[in-house]
Amino acid sequence: MVEDGDQAVLERDLAAVPDYxxxxxxxxxxxxTYPLRVLPxxxxxxxxxxxxxxxxxxxxxDTDEFKEDDMTExxxxxxxxxxxxxxxxxxxxxxMPLLSQYAKPFVPPTAEQPLRxxxxxxxxxxxxxxxxxxxxxxxADFGLTEGQQLKMIKLAGARFNPxxxxxxxxxxxxxxxxxxxxxxxxxxxxLVADAKDPTDDFADVPLDMRHYKIKTKxxxxxxxxxxxxxxxxxxxxxxxxxxxxxxxxxxxxxxDGTVIINKSLSKPRTPKAVPELVAVRPQRQPRARP
Numbered sequence: 001m002v003e004d005g006d007q008a009v010l011e012r013d014l015a016a017v018p019d020y021x022x023x024x025x026x027x028x029x030x031x032x033t034y035p036l037r038v039l040p041x042x043x044x045x046x047x048x049x050x051x052x053x054x055x056x057x058x059x060x061x062d063t064d065e066f067k068e069d070d071m072t073e074x075x076x077x078x079x080x081x082x083x084x085x086x087x088x089x090x091x092x093x094x095x096m097p098l099l100s101q102y103a104k105p106f107v108p109p110t111a112e113q114p115l116r117x118x119x120x121x122x123x124x125x126x127x128x129x130x131x132x133x134x135x136x137x138x139x140a141d142f143g144l145t146e147g148q149q150l151k152m153i154k155l156a157g158a159r160f161n162p163x164x165x166x167x168x169x170x171x172x173x174x175x176x177x178x179x180x181x182x183x184x185x186x187x188x189x190x191l192v193a194d195a196k197d198p199t200d201d202f203a204d205v206p207l208d209m210r211h212y213k214i215k216t217k218x219x220x221x222x223x224x225x226x227x228x229x230x231x232x233x234x235x236x237x238x239x240x241x242x243x244x245x246x247x248x249x250x251x252x253x254x255x256d257g258t259v260i261i262n263k264s265l266s267k268p269r270t271p272k273a274v275p276e277l278v279a280v281r282p283q284r285q286p287r288a289r290p
Contacts, residue, residue: 114141132172133180142192151202152195158211
C-alpha cells in the first residue's frame with residue numbers, strides 16, 4: 001500500500017521521465033473516447049439477429065431521440081406548404097391589383113405582324129420544356145401569289161393545317177427562348193424567300209395531305225329542331241291522346257293498373273297440390289347359381 005507522501009515522491013520521480021506527461025495525456029484521451037470504441041453487446045436471444053446493430057454500418061440518420069419537444073419533419077413540410085400558399089395569396093390580394101395601372105387596350109396585329117409566337121412558363125420554376133417556342137402563321141399574310149402560297153405549303157409539308165390554312169412550327173434546340181424564337185424567325189424568312197424563288201415553282205410536286213385526318217363533328221339533325229310547325233304537330237298529338245283517354249274513361253274502357261292489382265290481390269288463393277315424394281328401395285337381382 002502506497003502512502004500519500006510516497007505517492008507524491010513517486011509522481012515527482014515519474015515527472016522526470018521525458019514521455020511521462022505524453023503518456024498521461026494519451027491515457028486521458030483514451031478514457032474519454034472509450035465509450036465510442038466499445039462495441040454494443042449482442043442479444044443472443046434475438047430472432048434472425050434483428051436487434052443486433054451492425055458496427056460497420058454508416059448511417060446518415062440522426063441518432064438523437066425524439067424528445068416530444070418539436071414537430072415532425074412531415075409537419076414542418078406541411079407548414080412550409082401553407083406558408084407558400086399564403087405568400088401567393090398576399091401577392092394576389094396586395095400586389096396583383098397594382099398591375100391594373102399598366103393595362104393596355106388590346107390592339108389586333110397588323111399586316112406587318114404575321115407571326116404569332118407562343119411561349120410556355122412554369123411560374124418561375126425551371127423546366128426543360130420552358131425553352132420551347134411555337135410559331136404559327138398563314139401563307140396568305142405575306143403578300144404572295146396563289147402559286148407562291150402553294151409552293152410554301154408544299155415546302156412546309158406536314159406542318160400545314162388545311163382546316164385553318166396555317167403553318168405551325170416549333171423549336172427547342174437551343175437553351176433560351178430568345179434563341180429559339182430567332183431561329184424560327186430566320187426559318188420563316190428562308191421559307192418565304194424559297195417560295196418567291198422563280199427558278200422552280202414545284203408544279204410537278206403533288207400536294208400531299210395524308211398527314212391531316214378529317215375529324216367529323218356530330219351535328220344536331222334538322223328534323224329535331226323545334227319550329228312552329230313542329231310545335232303545332234306536338235300539340236295536335238297531345239290533344240288527340242287526351243281525347244282518346246277521355247272517351248275510354250266515359251266508356252269504362254280505360255285500363256287502370258292500380259285497379260287490376262287490387263283485384264288480383266283480393267282474390268283468394270288456393271294452394272296447389274304438391275305430390276308427395278316416396279322413397280323407393282332398389283330391388284336386388286337374384287344371383288345366378290353356378
